[in-house]
Amino acid sequence: MRAFIASFGYAARGVGRAVQAERNFRFELCAAAYVLLACPFFGFTPAEWALVFVCIGGVLALELVNSAIERAVEDPDPAHWRPAGAAKDMAAGAVLAAGLAALAAGVALFWRPGGWLALFGWFAARPAVLAALAASLPAAGWFVFGMGKKG
Structure with a gap:
């Protein structure tokens, strides 16, 4: 049982090393975060949510x-x-x-004008949240391009 539990630690260490060393992995994490922030505005069914998670998990894996x-x-x-x-x-x-494939699934899932109107309307009514989102973009840029091993 101890070895089984330790295997989760090894897996977490592997993900941590990827975050430290792999620019593309960090980009994909940021893209996944922004996608997940947008999802609630589109009224996804449980199956559509599952597809989002399978796409994100598949690309990251x-x-x-x-x-x-x-x-x-x-x-x-x-x-x-x-x-x-x-x-x-x-x-x-x-x-x-x-x-x-994830991009194609994303286009199919997010091709809903009502969802985009809801998203934009929500942020328009909350300028402080919109400002925080805008401020997150340079932070995400640093996370993707400025972090990690140099050289």
């Missing part, structure tokens, strides 16, 4: 797998340069495929 593969084949010997490069490219392609 594949980004973690991509990062793991990149680390595993980081410095191959000369005999394995091409296979290592191919593995990294394929893993990145998996993230791209999941991201495009």
Whole structure:
């Protein structure tokens, strides 16, 4: 049981390392946060909420797998340069495929003018919240591009 519980710690440490070292993972986290903030204005059904979470989870999970593969084949010997490069490219392609599928699902889910009117109207009636949202954008930019390992 102890090893089972410890495995959650290892997983959390892996996510933490991805947050520290992977710009794309940080971007995807920020995008997920903004999407989740917008969702309540669109009156999603439980199934639509589930689709949002599956899309977010799928993209984040594949980004973690991509990062793991990149680390595993980081410095191959000369005999394995091409296979290592191919593995990294394929893993990145998996993230791209999941991201495009999530984008398509997002377009289908958010293609509701009433939801956008509700969202904009809510923020228009709450300028302080709108200002806080606007202030979050530079913070998100720093989180994505300014944080992490340098060099």
